Amino acid sequence: MCWSAQADAVAGGVVAGLGVLCLVRARRAGRPQRLPLAALPLVLGAHQLIEALVWLGADGEAPGALTQAARTAWAVIALPLLPVLVPAGVWCAATEPGHPAGPGHRRALAALTLLGAAVAVPLAVAVAAHPVTATVHGRTLGYGIGVPHPTVLLAGYLLATVGSFLFSGDRSLRLLGLLTGVGAVLCALLWHLAFISTWCALAAAASLLLLRWAGLAPAPRPAPDVR
Numbered sequence: 001m002c003w004s005a006q007a008d009a010v011a012g013g014v015v016a017g018l019g020v021l022c023l024v025r026a027r028r029a030g031r032p033q034r035l036p037l038a039a040l041p042l043v044l045g046a047h048q049l050i051e052a053l054v055w056l057g058a059d060g061e062a063p064g065a066l067t068q069a070a071r072t073a074w075a076v077i078a079l080p081l082l083p084v085l086v087p088a089g090v091w092c093a094a095t096e097p098g099h100p101a102g103p104g105h106r107r108a109l110a111a112l113t114l115l116g117a118a119v120a121v122p123l124a125v126a127v128a129a130h131p132v133t134a135t136v137h138g139r140t141l142g143y144g145i146g147v148p149h150p151t152v153l154l155a156g157y158l159l160a161t162v163g164s165f166l167f168s169g170d171r172s173l174r175l176l177g178l179l180t181g182v183g184a185v186l187c188a189l190l191w192h193l194a195f196i197s198t199w200c201a202l203a204a205a206a207s208l209l210l211l212r213w214a215g216l217a218p219a220p221r222p223a224p225d226v227r
Helices: 005-030 032-038 040-058 064-094 103-129 150-165 171-192 199-214
Strands: 133-137 140-144
Touching: 005 032, 005 040, 005 199, 032 040, 032 064, 032 150, 032 199, 040 133, 040 140, 040 199, 064 103, 064 133, 064 140, 064 150, 103 150, 150 171, 171 199
Parallel strands: none
Antiparallel strands: 133 140
């Protein structure tokens, strides 16, 4: 997710620290429904720390068995875990008393959670069935996993994750959805050019928004127009 082992280690530590603060803030605010989504930065931070080991293995500075375990752990988080965790976390937050999301939003979030689970199944099978490889391209890492129908699964993945933020009914999470959607496109373009991997910067920005959101009171639901 970053351009070197050192960058991943530093960024992963910072993002994981933000994740701990998110959980503490949500707990102190008495909002247990926010805890699953507040844990997302902690997961992203761990993801980056794991990739630091992948970088070390690619540079020949880590044992082969440890490197393979790190590659597999990286793929488990990136592929089957996130498309379930994100929409499920947003749906859980939408059940909070006083949340502006209406029944329609919650139904949409439940559907996106099911979509994420459906996407996660073939991704998990692919990770279990094929050894995960990682190759250095410029200042990026390219992972080989053997995912079937990648275009279809990618579309479902993005709809489940970014879509859940956009359908959350929460202004702060909608902003996070816009950030992750636009940021993912920019990061993917830079990664495709093998120029530099900037996913860690996107993870840090998203974590800062979640840290702010974790302690906010829910926005009041607009009053119905009785005219």
